[in-house]
Amino acid sequence: MSLELVEWVATWPSLLPYFDGSVPAGFPSPAEDYLETPLDLTEFLIENKAATFLMRVDGDSMKDAGILDGDLLVVDRAAAPNNGCIVVVAVNGEYTVKRIRRGPDCIWLDPANHLYQPIRVSIGEDLHVFGVVKHAIHTLR
Amino acid sequence: MTEVFGIIDCNNFYVSCERVFRPDLEGEPVIVLSNNDGCAVARSAEAKALGIKMGDPEFKIRDLIKRENVKVFSSNYALYGSLSGRVTDTLLSMVPTIETYSIDESFLNLGEFSEREVEPLARELRERVRRWVGIPTCLGIAPTKTLAKVANFIAKKRPQYRGVCDLRSSQVRAELLSTVPVDEVWGIGAASAAKLAKIGVQTAADLAALDPDNARALMTVTGGRTVYELRGISCLPLELMEPTRKGIAVTRSFGAPVTTWREMREAIASYATRAAEKMRRYKVAAENIFVFMHTNNFNNDPFYSNGASARFAETTNDTGEVVALAVRLGERLWRDGFRYSKTGIMITELLPETIRQPALWGDLDRERRERAWKAMDKLNATLGRDTVRILGAGPKNAAWKLRAEHRSPRWTTRWDELPRVRSN
Numbered sequence: 001m002s003l004e005l006v007e008w009v010a011t012w013p014s015l016l017p018y019f020d021g022s023v024p025a026g027f028p029s030p031a032e033d034y035l036e037t038p039l040d041l042t043e044f045l046i047e048n049k050a051a052t053f054l055m056r057v058d059g060d061s062m063k064d065a066g067i068l069d070g071d072l073l074v075v076d077r078a079a080a081p082n083n084g085c086i087v088v089v090a091v092n093g094e095y096t097v098k099r100i101r102r103g104p105d106c107i108w109l110d111p112a113n114h115l116y117q118p119i120r121v122s123i124g125e126d127l128h129v130f131g132v133v134k135h136a137i138h139t140l141r
Numbered sequence: 142m143t144e145v146f147g148i149i150d151c152n153n154f155y156v157s158c159e160r161v162f163r164p165d166l167e168g169e170p171v172i173v174l175s176n177n178d179g180c181a182v183a184r185s186a187e188a189k190a191l192g193i194k195m196g197d198p199e200f201k202i203r204d205l206i207k208r209e210n211v212k213v214f215s216s217n218y219a220l221y222g223s224l225s226g227r228v229t230d231t232l233l234s235m236v237p238t239i240e241t242y243s244i245d246e247s248f249l250n251l252g253e254f255s256e257r258e259v260e261p262l263a264r265e266l267r268e269r270v271r272r273w274v275g276i277p278t279c280l281g282i283a284p285t286k287t288l289a290k291v292a293n294f295i296a297k298k299r300p301q302y303r304g305v306c307d308l309r310s311s312q313v314r315a316e317l318l319s320t321v322p323v324d325e326v327w328g329i330g331a332a333s334a335a336k337l338a339k340i341g342v343q344t345a346a347d348l349a350a351l352d353p354d355n356a357r358a359l360m361t362v363t364g365g366r367t368v369y370e371l372r373g374i375s376c377l378p379l380e381l382m383e384p385t386r387k388g389i390a391v392t393r394s395f396g397a398p399v400t401t402w403r404e405m406r407e408a409i410a411s412y413a414t415r416a417a418e419k420m421r422r423y424k425v426a427a428e429n430i431f432v433f434m435h436t437n438n439f440n441n442d443p444f445y446s447n448g449a450s451a452r453f454a455e456t457t458n459d460t461g462e463v464v465a466l467a468v469r470l471g472e473r474l475w476r477d478g479f480r481y482s483k484t485g486i487m488i489t490e491l492l493p494e495t496i497r498q499p500a501l502w503g504d505l506d507r508e509r510r511e512r513a514w515k516a517m518d519k520l521n522a523t524l525g526r527d528t529v530r531i532l533g534a535g536p537k538n539a540a541w542k543l544r545a546e547h548r549s550p551r552w553t554t555r556w557d558e559l560p561r562v563r564s565n
Contacts, residue, residue, distance in 0.1 A: 050228075051231070055561070055562045057561075058562065059565030078273050094165065
């Protein structure tokens with residue numbers, strides 16, 4: 001047996017690929033050619049990094065839409081606030097989360113909880129939509 | 142291919158950042174204060190209308206702030222940096238080559254687009270930054286950087302341009318340059334403007350008409366270049382590479398005057414720590430270090446100011462070594478009986494850290510220390526600045542530390558400071 005000293009620089013990717021199964025010594029792994037990048041959750045949650053912001057929910061007015069008190073919202077400012085979307089919108093100088101619904105001469109901001117009333121915004125009134133809610137992340141405690 | 146430059150500039154950037162998560166601030170007078178809550182460094186249009194000037198010290202306008210209910214913020218650089226990065230990403234989604242010029246300005250290479258595409262693209266870009274990041278901007282277009290800056294100035298001042306001014310046509314330039322005061326031209330400071338006024342040069346058009354040799358004689362080589370640039374001849378290309386770091390300075394005014402050596406030593410140690418951290422981040426090492434301290438020049442305190450420099454035995458970015466030498470220099474400068482307002486550390490000669498021959502055998506201590514500092518950097522990067530610090534740097538909330546009494550939450554970079562959405 002001879003030893004050879006070589007200079008080497010190891011540069012590891014920040015995430016190491018993982019594949020299941022034992023690697024037999026001395027025999028090349030057949031999986032080696034099929035290594036893939038591991039799944040990154042942000043890829044699923046965030047379509048547009050520059051335009052996506054995280055916000056925290058206070059209250060239960062959207063509970064029937066699956067948005068609970070304390071949930072984390074993934075809000076996309078690049079997405080169009082279409083009819084029926086859940087949006088973060090400024091009401092009286094504060095951001096609130098509601099479902100947007102177009103009426104004949106107004107826009108309704110609907111809660112998803114019968115204890116709350118829809119908010120009516122007349123055409124012409126200033127309606128500032130911060131962004132469209134893409135995901136609500138609910139942590140089970 | 143003719144060159145076409147764009148410059149996009151965020152309107153009242155710091156104020157606009159504060160407004161992204163605070164819709165109640167829309168239409169209100171808002172100012173952002175400099176480091177240490179000293180003076181106004183950003184003003185909303187409403188604050189400007191109240192007569193608040195750039196650089197007005199906070200204590201001078203305190204009554205006005207109270208009377209007019211001006212909303213006051215300390216600088217929140219974590220937020221501004223994060224939103225600035227998002228603006229850059231948004232620009233890159235439409236324009237492949239840009240030069241980030243400052244935290245709120247970028248030059249764009251628009252030469253790759255067809256002549257007719259440029260203006261609609263500029264408008265779409267502006268709209269996109271507004272929608273995606275929430276920051277209003279203005280955009281100037283021209284065949285040179287200097288003219289693009291002039292165009293941007295016009296776009297900003299005159300609402301009829303709806304945020305975009307295009308100076309590609311020489312007729313339009315002839316019309317508009319005569320309306321721009323010469324001291325608004327990029328690179329023309331107050332001193333140059335005064336010299337130019339003496340020979341009757343008052344507007345950008347006057348300067349463009351000046352003989353370039355005269356301009357050079359008056360304001361060195363940059364003056365001559367400015368004349369060519371104003372005539373539409375590009376002398377300043379886009380700088381796409383980050384300039385190599387020449388030096389590192391960590392200097393700050395104190396939140397409250399420092400009167401004891403113990404506090405001064407803490408301040409020096411903590412600034413030296415930051416300097417070493419920065420060196421490691423940029424993979425450079427110091428040959429030389431300069432330390433200074435002084436009292437307040439502007440009140441009636443007895444004045445004292447002094448500085449000293451020293452060489453390291455071996456170039457280093459080791460926190461322990463940098464702190465030790467900085468503190469030794471500070472000790473030599475310190476005089477009892479003064480009320481110090483500021484201290485600072487400067488490293489003026491930097492070498493790539495790889496130039497230092499790492500001791501292969503024997504000097505194991507150095508290698509272990511390096512690993513320790515790197516571990517500390519990592520902890521501080523993930524858990525927040527100053528989570529782990531050396532003992533000499535003093536407590537986290539020392540009295541001499543910066544004042545930032547009105548800082549808004551770091552909405553985009555801290556889990557526990559995320560914006561709250563009301564759902565009730």
